[in-house]
Amino acid sequence: MSSEVGVVTRAANTHVQVLEVLEVIVETSSAVSIVLAVPDRLVSRFRYQPGQFLTVQIPRGDGHVARCYSLSSSPHLDEQLIITVKRIDGGYASNWLCDNVKRGDRLTVLSPSGKFIPRSLHQDILLLGAGSGATPLLSIAKSALIGGSGAVYFYYANRTVSDTIFAAELEDMMIEFPDRFTVEYRYDDTDGVPTVDDLAERLVPYRKFDAYLCGPQGFMEVARGGMTSAGMDSTHLHTEIYQSLSGDPFADIVIPEFDEGADSASVQVEVGGAAHELAWPREARLLDVLLSKGIDAPYSCREGACSACACTVVSGDVRMLANDTLVDADLAAGLTLACQAVPVSDEIRVVFDQ
Template sequence: MSQQIVEIDSYLLPVVEVVEETRDALTVVLSVPEELADQFDYKPGQFLTIAVPSDTHELAARCYSLSSSPHDGGPLRVTIKRTAEGYASNWIADNLKPGHHLRVLPPAGIFSPKDLDDDLLLFAGGSGVTPIMSITRTALSEGTGKIVVFYANRDEKSVIFRDEFNRLSVEHPDRLIVVHWLESVQGLPTQDQLKAFAAQYSTFDAFCCGPAPYMKSVSLALRELDFPRERRHQEKFVSLGGNPFGDGFSVDTAEYEVGAYDRDGA
């Protein structure tokens, strides 16, 4: 994702549900009015940029990947994990509730399969599973290829979408393989271990999202296996500079809009 800031139209979407996924991760479910359906048409693996009120004079604009599928007719879902120093993730977890609203930019990003019929090798680390889940859900629904997910977490309690992966595996036993790697049991996956795993799927298209060290190890493992560049994909967010929502959009506006409809009785 580029650091260049281009002002584009933003939209206020209602929060219809906040789902607790794990002890430190939640999914925010956003409803899209029918008249905005075209603006929020998206590809699996894309993200939303969200405006969050800040405790400083600067707006907190953060990018969160969509975990929903664009083909199931459901609402938008963004899955967010608290981070120790993450102002926005903690603000959302502590304050957001159904009936609130969020101002967002339309879906963006290129972390998406070109062909849903391709065989996919998907590496996820921690909350990096969010776009991986979107891709998995969509490819199983709309594609024909095989899907292998390697999902690394700190421990069993940290596994986001555990039940959903189990359900999908039961429904698609001939197409979906999900491998869980727990640091508490197996230690951190090494480059050699990742290489040995990926070697079984050398003809697949590979996608990776997670912490930087994890993504680096996966990238190096795939390079050693001579995965061509066009079949290696990584999702990487950078800090936003400035206010992508436009100079006229302030912290006060963001704070008001989040709960305005509650306060106004609407």
């Protein structure tokens, strides 16, 4: 039996949505926060955890590019979604967003994603951030202070005082939670660039805290060194790495024509509590097959970089076309990336349980 060539329309893929810009807040001379309205019908689709991000479609020529932006809002406090964008010298999307987005505009986005989320809001939390790396950390701090019970210590590095995003909001939080929230600012121009030794000394009192780290690559390396020297267990450390997507997660999904049986495997998939049995064409990626059938599987980058689509192969064999995120321990546990997996065996069972 021959199946039809399938192209999924945007409407069938409920991850892709258009949100209205309610407000653009100028944070510093090089950063803005964009406040997005979530209509009632999309509230459950846009439910998120502190530390997660949105993937945004940015027009370019006749097409577009896609970039991830962390939510600076907190699901425990803020009614609307807020992303915060800092200009990168020579960068396309960050400058386009800072220069062009205004109230009333509509942005095409993917629903929230990401695994940089606090393990528990009730643990003591160490936040280490620089520049726009403060964005997911602000969300985590607000949620931990409002929804949790532990202490939160935020080491926040910037080039200068005037580059410091969220300074006023952080001051308000320190006033509201004087016993639980501390921010230590570090400015390159007056204090010098952070060093491993300096951080090691400062972090000793917080070495048992759960640590969340986000910032430019150089800062992340120094912070990691400081934490190790302070005697922190690396299993307490969670990192978010900022990089630009190279692919297009908004692209339509095309399933090549195939003969069911001859050109396909059979896959049983459990996702969101529902079970499905499908033909899986040999050349097609599992995520594309699921989305083409209107099955709501999680994803973000569609290029093997973020692990939002990770799922467990319970039986049978698959092969990944790319993998920039799963480590050996994940593979040993049977994880695969649905956006990169093609079938190897004839019968496969997969569970989305992450």
